[in-house]
Amino acid sequence: MNSAALPSSHSDPSVAPASGERLADRLADFLSRVSPRGAVRFVSHAGAAWLGYDAEHFRRGDDLLSMVAEEDQPALRAVLAQAGKLGRQALNVRLLRADGVSLAVTCRVLHLAGAGERAELLFAAWELGELVRAGETAAPSIAADPVTGLPTRPHLLEQLEELARRPEHAFALLHMDLDGFQKVNDALGHAVGDRLLAEAAGRLVAVLRASDSVIRSGSDEFALILPGAANLDAVLPVARKVLAAMQRPYILGDSRLHLSASIGIALYPEHAADGQQLFRCADIALTAAKHAGRNRWSVYLAEGAAQSSRRVVLEEHMYDAIQNGEFEMHYQPICRAATGEIEAVEALMRWHRPEEGGISPAEFIPLAERNGLIGFLGTWSLRASCHQVARWNAAWGTRLRASVNLSPVQFRQGNIVSRVREVLGESALRADCLSLEITEGTLMHDPGEVEEVLNELRGLGVSISVDDFGTGYSSLAYLKRFPLSCLKIDRSFVRDLETDANDLAIVSAIFGLAKELGLRVVAEGVESERQLAILAGKGCDQVQGYLLGRPVSAAELTHKVESGEWRLAQ
Ligand code: C2E
Ligand code: MG
Ligand code: MG
Numbered sequence: 263m264n265s266a267a268l269p270s271s272h273s274d275p276s277v278a279p280a281s282g283e284r285l286a287d288r289l290a291d292f293l294s295r296v297s298p299r300g301a302v303r304f305v306s307h308a309g310a311a312w313l314g315y316d317a318e319h320f321r322r323g324d325d326l327l328s329m330v331a332e333e334d335q336p337a338l339r340a341v342l343a344q345a346g347k348l349g350r351q352a353l354n355v356r357l358l359r360a361d362g363v364s365l366a367v368t369c370r371v372l373h374l375a376g377a378g379e380r381a382e383l384l385f386a387a388w389e390l391g392e393l394v395r396a397g398e399t400a401a402p403s404i405a406a407d408p409v410t411g412l413p414t415r416p417h418l419l420e421q422l423e424e425l426a427r428r429p430e431h432a433f434a435l436l437h438m439d440l441d442g443f444q445k446v447n448d449a450l451g452h453a454v455g456d457r458l459l460a461e462a463a464g465r466l467v468a469v470l471r472a473s474d475s476v477i478r479s480g481s482d483e484f485a486l487i488l489p490g491a492a493n494l495d496a497v498l499p500v501a502r503k504v505l506a507a508m509q510r511p512y513i514l515g516d517s518r519l520h521l522s523a524s525i526g527i528a529l530y531p532e533h534a535a536d537g538q539q540l541f542r543c544a545d546i547a548l549t550a551a552k553h554a555g556r557n558r559w560s561v562y563l564a565e566g567a568a569q570s571s572r573r574v575v576l577e578e579h580m581y582d583a584i585q586n587g588e589f590e591m592h593y594q595p596i597c598r599a600a601t602g603e604i605e606a607v608e609a610l611m612r613w614h615r616p617e618e619g620g621i622s623p624a625e626f627i628p629l630a631e632r633n634g635l636i637g638f639l640g641t642w643s644l645r646a647s648c649h650q651v652a653r654w655n656a657a658w659g660t661r662l663r664a665s666v667n668l669s670p671v672q673f674r675q676g677n678i679v680s681r682v683r684e685v686l687g688e689s690a691l692r693a694d695c696l697s698l699e700i701t702e703g704t705l706m707h708d709p710g711e712v713e714e715v716l717n718e719l720r721g722l723g724v725s726i727s728v729d730d731f732g733t734g735y736s737s738l739a740y741l742k743r744f745p746l747s748c749l750k751i752d753r754s755f756v757r758d759l760e761t762d763a764n765d766l767a768i769v770s771a772i773f774g775l776a777k778e779l780g781l782r783v784v785a786e787g788v789e790s791e792r793q794l795a796i797l798a799g800k801g802c803d804q805v806q807g808y809l810l811g812r813p814v815s816a817a818e819l820t821h822k823v824e825s826g827e828w829r830l831a832q
Pocket of ligand 2: 729
């Protein structure tokens with residue numbers, strides 16, 4: 263998800279959790295595996311961050327009970343002790359945060375495996391209530407900025423100049439911007455905006471070491487200076503922690519807000535010779551992170567220019583390519599996990615350039631999003647796939663569904679509901695045979711507006727899937743508020759499954775929780791029989807991947823179905 267070609271920021275090589283725990287670590291919910299006595303075996307990254315700790319803070323055997331308020335301990339103890347017998351239970355507790363604030367949460371305790379003393383339980387919390395402050399928080403020392411108590415931009419430049427006088431002392435600068443802050447400010451007023459900034463500032467301070475600095479460099483921008491961080495190995499874990507901390511819900515009065523952040527990273531002396539220049543590098547990287555879709559970090563790339571020239575060429579050719587009919591739809595089966603029968607097809611766009619062959623949608627879709635052609639391409643892809651699937655259904659007497667990807671940009675263009683209505687009308691595809699795939703990023707962008715559009719789409723009879731679940735801001739709590747039908751689990755997670763198939767109880771628990779929210783679970787990128795068997799056994803409803811069928815042209819799909827190679831569900 264990061265724009266620089268660097269190792270993923272999602273998995274920390276120093277901890278190697280089992281595969282179930284890896285999925286748990288990607289969610290923004292509090293998930294912990296415990297014994298009936300409350301001895302902790304695993305706390306998810308987000309769970310630790312909720313409490314203001316690193317994931318590494320917790321050790322096997324730590325006491326879950328000590329993480330909740332004393333008054334709530336007896337109730338939790340009783341629920342844990344009975345979970346093996348009673349299955350799933352819910353209760354309200356207050357979690358104790360490192361900074362003395364307690365978080366009221368609704369949690370669920372589920373039985374995962376085993377019996378008696380040896381049982382394994384899942385403690386899952388996804389509903390946040392109030393923040394309860396215990397005692398005073400420390401008064402800010404050099405409170406240059408009245409809102410956050412942090413030093414401001416002049417301090418930043420001074421400090422950068424100071425540090426950059428000694429090239430032998432490497433350091434990193436992270437320039438961070440809160441995604442969507444302006445909307446919060448506009449919608450809820452400056453008082454709420456200020457409280458949000460103060461909370462974000464507090465989280466940044468909590469994440470960093472005492473020797474690091476946090477500076478408010480602009481209205482919703484913060485600069486983080488990490489002395490001694492000479493390379494990306496030192497910086498990326500911090501960037502990851504910062505992103506996770508910013509993603510935790512903000513509870514401000516009656517509002518519960520979800521934001522994310524974008525980070526630009528620059529290293530001294532590797533990227534710049536002085537403080538000013540370093541700041542510019544971090545800023546360029548920040549812009550790249552925002553363009554790449556926000557909620558990510560990006561590292562300053564000196565060779566960025568080379569990448570952008572290919573971008574320019576492709577962007578220019580896109581106009582002609584549309585005229586020349588170089589775009590085509592391919593279709594990939596989505597099958598019932600239990601039987602392998604095809605229930606739906608995902609429509610995937612292809613661009614065949616005569617000069618260089620196929621270009622991946624992963625490369626050209628972001629360009630189309632930037633140059634505005636996505637509206638055109640997106641409508642074309644929707645129309646082509648609805649017409650095609652309607653023709654197949656008419657010819658074969660089936661109810662095959664079309665699953666069509668919608669870009670976040672397309673979603674925000676405002677006419678998506680009328681487009682869908684129009685295309686359904688002209689193609690005569692049944693509305694319940696169309697599913698639209700959106701990303702977590704779309705949901706994040708402007709939850710109120712998105713909810714309204716999704717409700718209108720649902721009103722047309724169309725269903726909505728969340729694509730690539732586990733790669734963005736992934737939270738079961740967050741999904742609950744939207745009218746969604748289906749969760750597509752990202753293939754990077756499916757790939758992990760096989761490497762450690764021993765500890766999958768937590769995976770089926772997560773699938774179970776998704777179902778509790780009324781969601782169908784689809785696994786993407788299934789490539790082996792073993793993955794298929796594991797997923798089918800864990801309550802996954804549908805599967806998609808090379809094992810079941812690669813994306814193929816409409817003609818090829820027709821051939822495979824009519825020759826009996828691919829079987830459709832009736
Ligand atoms: P996606 O929606 O997650 O689509 C699934 C991608 O995974 C497809 O890549 C598919 O070919 C690939 N895939 C499927 N099974 C396997 C497998 O078993 N192993 C591996 N390694 N890969 C598998 P593709 O076609 O390159 O598309 C990439 C992305 O481009 C899509 O990801 C989607 O986000 C976007 N995209 C494609 N077509 C459209 C479109 O018409 N509109 C929009 N907005 N986005 C599109
Ligand atoms: Mg998709
Ligand atoms: Mg996907």
